[in-house]
Amino acid sequence: MASHIVGYPRMGPKRELKFALESFWDGKSSAEDLEKVAADLRSSIWKQMADAGIKYIPSNTFSYYDQVLDTTAMLGAVPPVYGWSGSEIGFDTYFSMARGNASAPAMEMTKWFDTNYHYIVPELGPDVNFSYASHKAVNEYKEAKALGVETVPVLVGPVSYLLLSKPAKGVDKTFPLISLLGKILPVYKEVVSELKAAGASWIQFDEPTLVTDLESLKLKAFSEAYSELESALSGLNVIIETYFADVPAEAYHILTSLKGISGFGFDLVRGTKTLDLIKGGFPTGKYLFAGVVDGRNIWANDLASSLATLESLEAVVGKDKLVVSTSCSLLHTAVDLVNEPKLDNEIKSWLAFAAQKVVEVNALAKALSGQKDEEFFSANAAAQASRKSSPRVTNEAVQKAATALKGSDHRRATNVSARLDAQQKKLNLPILPTTTIGSFPQTLELRRVRREYKAKKISEEDYISAIKEEINKVVKLQEELDIDVLVHGEPERNDMVEYFGEQLSGFAFTANGWVQSYGSRCVKPPIIYGDVSRPKPMTVFWSSTAQSMTSRPMKGMLTGPVTILNWSFVRNDQPRFETCYQIALAIKDEVEDLEKAGINVIQIDEAALREGVPLRKSEHAFYLDWAVHSFRITNCGVQDTTQIHTHMCYSNFNDIIHSIIDMDADVITIENSRSDEKLLSVFREGVKYGAGIGPGVYDIHSPRIPSTEEIADRVNKMLAVLETNILWVNPDCGLKTRKYAEVKPALQNMVSAAKLLRTQL
Ligand code: GLN
Ligand code: ZN
Numbered sequence: 001m002a003s004h005i006v007g008y009p010r011m012g013p014k015r016e017l018k019f020a021l022e023s024f025w026d027g028k029s030s031a032e033d034l035e036k037v038a039a040d041l042r043s044s045i046w047k048q049m050a051d052a053g054i055k056y057i058p059s060n061t062f063s064y065y066d067q068v069l070d071t072t073a074m075l076g077a078v079p080p081v082y083g084w085s086g087s088e089i090g091f092d093t094y095f096s097m098a099r100g101n102a103s104a105p106a107m108e109m110t111k112w113f114d115t116n117y118h119y120i121v122p123e124l125g126p127d128v129n130f131s132y133a134s135h136k137a138v139n140e141y142k143e144a145k146a147l148g149v150e151t152v153p154v155l156v157g158p159v160s161y162l163l164l165s166k167p168a169k170g171v172d173k174t175f176p177l178i179s180l181l182g183k184i185l186p187v188y189k190e191v192v193s194e195l196k197a198a199g200a201s202w203i204q205f206d207e208p209t210l211v212t213d214l215e216s217l218k219l220k221a222f223s224e225a226y227s228e229l230e231s232a233l234s235g236l237n238v239i240i241e242t243y244f245a246d247v248p249a250e251a252y253h254i255l256t257s258l259k260g261i262s263g264f265g266f267d268l269v270r271g272t273k274t275l276d277l278i279k280g281g282f283p284t285g286k287y288l289f290a291g292v293v294d295g296r297n298i299w300a301n302d303l304a305s306s307l308a309t310l311e312s313l314e315a316v317v318g319k320d321k322l323v324v325s326t327s328c329s330l331l332h333t334a335v336d337l338v339n340e341p342k343l344d345n346e347i348k349s350w351l352a353f354a355a356q357k358v359v360e361v362n363a364l365a366k367a368l369s370g371q372k373d374e375e376f377f378s379a380n381a382a383a384q385a386s387r388k389s390s391p392r393v394t395n396e397a398v399q400k401a402a403t404a405l406k407g408s409d410h411r412r413a414t415n416v417s418a419r420l421d422a423q424q425k426k427l428n429l430p431i432l433p434t435t436t437i438g439s440f441p442q443t444l445e446l447r448r449v450r451r452e453y454k455a456k457k458i459s460e461e462d463y464i465s466a467i468k469e470e471i472n473k474v475v476k477l478q479e480e481l482d483i484d485v486l487v488h489g490e491p492e493r494n495d496m497v498e499y500f501g502e503q504l505s506g507f508a509f510t511a512n513g514w515v516q517s518y519g520s521r522c523v524k525p526p527i528i529y530g531d532v533s534r535p536k537p538m539t540v541f542w543s544s545t546a547q548s549m550t551s552r553p554m555k556g557m558l559t560g561p562v563t564i565l566n567w568s569f570v571r572n573d574q575p576r577f578e579t580c581y582q583i584a585l586a587i588k589d590e591v592e593d594l595e596k597a598g599i600n601v602i603q604i605d606e607a608a609l610r611e612g613v614p615l616r617k618s619e620h621a622f623y624l625d626w627a628v629h630s631f632r633i634t635n636c637g638v639q640d641t642t643q644i645h646t647h648m649c650y651s652n653f654n655d656i657i658h659s660i661i662d663m664d665a666d667v668i669t670i671e672n673s674r675s676d677e678k679l680l681s682v683f684r685e686g687v688k689y690g691a692g693i694g695p696g697v698y699d700i701h702s703p704r705i706p707s708t709e710e711i712a713d714r715v716n717k718m719l720a721v722l723e724t725n726i727l728w729v730n731p732d733c734g735l736k737t738r739k740y741a742e743v744k745p746a747l748q749n750m751v752s753a754a755k756l757l758r759t760q761l
Contacts, residue, residue, distance in 0.1 A: 001322065001369035003054045003361045004289050006206075006241055006265065007061035007154060007329025009354050011516055012041045013336045018520040021064065024091075025099070031091055038062065042140065046149040048355065053362045056202060056239075056289075059144045059151035060137040061329060064091075065098040065519050068119035068164060069107075071156040072097065075187050076133030079107065079123050079168060089134045098519060108166070109518055113208060113244045114615050115296070115332050116525075116567070118518035122161065125171035130183050132190045142198050153195050157205035157240065158188055158229075159221045164209065178221045185225065189232040196236055204239040204265075208328075210255055211245040211267070213617050219254050230260035239289060241265035243328030244296075245615045246273040256283050263287025268309065269294040269327040275309070279316055288317040291327035292364065293357050298334055298513065298527060298569045300352040301360045303380045307367055314368065324365040330354035334513035346390065347508050347529060349383040387529075387573070395505075395531035402531075402581040410629065410636040411664055416691045419666055422640040426600060427553050431761065432715070432754045433484040434729045435694070437647050437669060438557045438603065439736035440474045440489035441743055450494060467492050468545060475549045481747050482755075485553050485601055488546035490736065496559045496605060497567045498526060503538040504586055506530035507568075527569045528579060534586035537593045544597040555645065556594040556602040561587055561630045566608040577626035584630040591635050595642050603645035604634055606663070610648065610656065624659040631663045643667060645692075649733055667692035671732040680721040693722060696732020697750060703738070705745045711753035724761055729754040 011017045020037035023029040042062050049057045063070050073094055078084040081104040082096045098120055100106035109118045137153050144151040158181060167175040195203060207222065226233075226240075238261045247255065247266060252274065256264060266274045268291050282288060290313055292306040314322050336355040337348060352360055363376050387393060412419065453463035474489035493499040501507040507526045514522035539556060547554040561583035570579055587604065594602050609631075614623050635644045643666045650671035653660060660668065672680070672695035680695060697714050698706040711729075718727060729750060735743050 001319070001324070001365045002056065003365035004056035004152075004239075004265070004323045004325040005049060005054055005058055005330065005358060005361060006204075006243065006289075006291065006295065006326045007058050007331055008045050008049070008358075009331050009333070009335050009516065010041065010062050011335065011514060011522060012037075013339050013355075014512055015514055015522060017041060017064075018522060021520040025095070034064075034091075038064065039143070042143065043147050046144050046147060046151065049358055050149050052358045053366070054358060055365075056323065057144070057149060057151045058154045058204065059140045060153045060155065061331070062140065064094065066119050067156055068112075068122065068161070069094070069098055070134065070136055071161050072120065072122045073134035074132070074137065074155075074191065075161075075184055076131035077122055077124060077128050078133075079104075086131070086133075111611070113212075114611070114613070115244070116515065116517055116523060116611070117332060119164070122165035123168035124162070124165045124177055124180055125168040125175060126180075128168070128180070128183070130180075130187050132187045135194070137191055138194045138198055141195060141200055145199060150201075152202040152204050152239065153200055154204045154206060154241075155188070155191065157207035158184055158225050159218075160207045160209040162221075163214075163218060178218060181221060181225055181228075185228050188229060192229070192232045192236065200236065202237040202239065202262075203233070204241055206241045206243075207255075208241075208243050210240075210242045210251045211247055211271070212615055213248070214251060216250075219251055222251075222254055223258065226258045226261060233260050237262040237287075239263045239265055239287070241289065243267040243291065244270060246271040247277065248616075249277060252277045256281075256286070261286070263289055263321075263323065265289035265291060265325055267291045267327040269296070271327075275313075278313065282317050284318075285321070286317070287321050287323055288313060289323045289325040291325045293324075293326045293352075293361050294333075294572070295326045295328040295330045295357070296332045297572060298351050298353055299572050300350055300356070300380060300383055301364075302384050303360065303364060303367075303377055304384075306364055310364060310368055319368075322368065324361050324368065326357060326361060330357055332515060333357065334510060334515060336512075339512040340510050342511055343508060346386065346392070347527075349379075350387045350529065351527075353513070390530075393506075393530040393571075393573075395533055398531040398533050398582055398585070401585055402578055405581045405584075405629070405633060406577075410633045412632075412636055412638070412640075414640050416664065416666060419640045419643075420690070420692070423600075423643045423666065426641045427485075427643065429484050429553075430758060431724050432727055432729050432757055433692075434751050434754050435483060435485040435555065435669075436478075436487050436730055436747070437732075437734045438487050438490050438555070438605070439493070439734035440477075440487070440491070441738050441740050442491070442736045443740075446470060446491050450492070467542070471542065471546050472549055475546060475554075477744070479550060479552065481744075482751050483552075483747065485555055486546070486550055487555050487557060488542055490557060490734070492542055496607070497564050498524075500538060500559050500564055500587075501526035501528075501568065503536075504532050504534055504583070506532040506582075513569075523567070525568045528565075528571050530571070532579065532582040532586055534589050538590055540590070540593050540597050543594055543599050547597075547599060553601045554599060556591075556599040558587055558590060558594075558602065558604045558634075560604045560606040560609070560646065561634060562612060562627045563606050563608040566612040577630075580626060580630045581633065584633040587634040588637065591644075592637055595638050600641065601643045601645065602635070602638075603647060603669075604631065604665075605647045606631060607647065607649045609660075610652070613656065620656075624656060628659050628662050631665075635665075645669065647733075661691075665691060667694060667728060669694035669728065669730050670696065672696050680718060690726070692726050692728050694728030694730040697729055697753070698731055698746060700731045700733050700735055700738060703742050705742055706749060708749040708752040708756065711750050712756050715753060715757055719757075
């Protein structure tokens with residue numbers, strides 16, 4: 001019985017690649033230094049998998065930045081602005097595409113399906129001359145072979161590559177990217193033939209777009225592509241790997257009837273319907289790579305249950321054709337539990353990071369072949385049982401309260417226009433009121449104070465006075481700038497989710513549980529392992545302290561339940577919505593305590609609401625329903641005079657505008673630095689919304705300081721679409737990554753622009 005791993009994290013157990021990359025980019029180390037770190041990481045990963053007994057070990061899943069960019073390099077599809085000479089692509093061209101250079105900005109980056117990983121979007125058009133320009137896949141295969149490890153080279157499949165790309169600048173937006181198939185396949189053929197010559201006997205094409213809603217024309221491209229490749233692939237065993245969701249029935253039938261393919265990989269964690277499709281019919285003589293070990297999460301596998309699934313599949317595909325696998329690349333989980341000395345043993349026994357998942361896959365494969373490691377299985381069963389019964393996981397009162405929310409509705413009693421009137425009487429704001437999104441620059445000094453307090457190097461008293469001083473500075477600055485609705489600046493927060501997670505019960509934090517977000521950037525999601533509750537107020541002290549420093553309205557600042565959920569590793573022993581409802585109830589308590597403490601404006605950030613929208617359209621409505629409901633739960637109990645804001649980062653709102661309106665916030669601020677009028681009209685036309693809208697008037701992601709005229713011009717453009725009485729003036733996101741030298745003049749110009757426009761209206 002065989003085992004297979006779809007892909008493995010690149011960063012290293014302690015983010016070695018991140019530090020090597022950043023040091024290279026800063027000119028502090030050489031290309032050879034970087035290559036050495038990368039080679040060491042690859043070799044230790046291959047050896048680890050080989051030692052664990054994995055049969056099909058992937059290669060070419062390492063990347064210096066991103067696997068889609070690697071494919072762009074392989075195909076020589078470098079946009080002309082990077083001035084590439086046409087020879088083998090090196091670091092210079094590669095990192096220019098990823099990060100920009102002196103004369104050209106970086107290529108666009110976008111979310112990889114519904115993960116928090118971001119890939120570099122290929123920019124293609126009819127004039128691109130594809131050529132075989134990066135031999136990375138072959139080199140890595142050979143590198144592993146030289147180390148004595150036989151691997152399965154992994155390529156982003158040609159159809160998914162095209163479907164994930166966009167028309168290059170100057171190319172018609174309706175250009176059918178899939179029409180480039182005939183042009184890229186010759187390069188794929190060259191790669192395949194080199195891999196064969198190097199001795200490869202298997203090759204894996206990742207075609208995850210097969211799990212999305214594809215029209216027939218695009219589905220047909222898979223048949224075209226693989227029949228075109230068939231002769232080049234002959235003599236090789238070919239796996240087509242899908243992941244992240246169910247494969248729709250039509251796609252399943254097309255996929256499994258492809259000729260010349262030896263095996264198919266499916267995500268059986270998220271794809272329970274795929275399981276039924278397989279049981280309903282699987283081509284004889286083909287391998288099934290059964291993804292039963294979750295690559296998207298950090299929970300230990302329920303081995304007994306996976307074994308039962310696998311045994312049922314054995315009957316369908318045959319004993320010798322069943323391969324135990326991961327649901328997707330392990331890229332999306334943390335690397336190694338070994339580096340978590342601070343997690344207690346009970347919680348640790350419930351977890352499996354990438355290194356542990358490799359062992360699980362192998363244990364399952366061995367069990368299927370009659371060599372079950374009884375000790376390993378019984379330890380796993382004991383851990384599963386302890387998780388089910390642990391009092392740390394279950395809080396009956398919370399369970400009851402959250403379950404009661406299901407199927408019910410919670411919203412404020414009065415409609416938004418009436419509420420805004422009541423609020424205006426209290427707040428007395430000018431038209432085009434100015435505000436900011438929450439955080440102010442986080443100085444090195446501030447980070448030091450927080451770090452030392454956490455490490456107990458400074459007393460609570462000293463910490464409080466340092467933070468108070470910072471808040472006072474931020475409040476005074478905003479008063480000087482004459483901003484209308486103030487914020488406290490969030491100096492006590494390291495991260496908008498972690499800050500709340502640390503104070504809620506049911507959350508655990510890792511020391512090294514990093515997951516790549518893009519390039520060298522990683523995130524360390526909290527782990528939600530138990531029922532969530534709020535032992536005591538989390539922000540009331542700081543918000544009321546800040547309010548006491550000014551007579552202007554001070555916004556209370558909270559992270560919403562959907563964002564906390566979407567940016568965490570979520571428990572898999574109850575539906576996501578139930579966990580979300582629990583968080584919503586905790587945030588509701590906080591909202592009400594803020595209100596009692598005299599905070600009249602409360603912002604509940606839902607930066608990640610859009611991110612959680614499922615891949616398949618058929619699942620959108622259900623998600624949006626409970627997500628929006630969760631948001632409303634947090635503030636359904638406040639008085640009309642309490643103004644609820646929400647903030648969302650840049651995302652495509654067009655298709656979810658009704659849900660955003662259904663959140664029923666009084667004011668919504670969105671990232672809109674591109675001044676997208678279409679986006680604004682969506683807000684305007686979608687429904688007679690009536691609430692306040694603050695589309696960011698300048699881009700905080702850049703150090704550039706916008707002038708008063710420029711901001712006024714932008715606001716004027718917004719006013720052409722939106723009405724004066726609903727428009728707010730604010731930057732497009734929090735200011736924490738900027739410097740005061742940028743923030744002060746930018747905000748000054750923003751306020752001047754608002755004042756200028758007020759005189760003209
Ligand atoms: N209130 C948060 C801040 O200002 C919002 C951040 C975000 O939307 N990502 O930093
Ligand atoms: Zn934002």
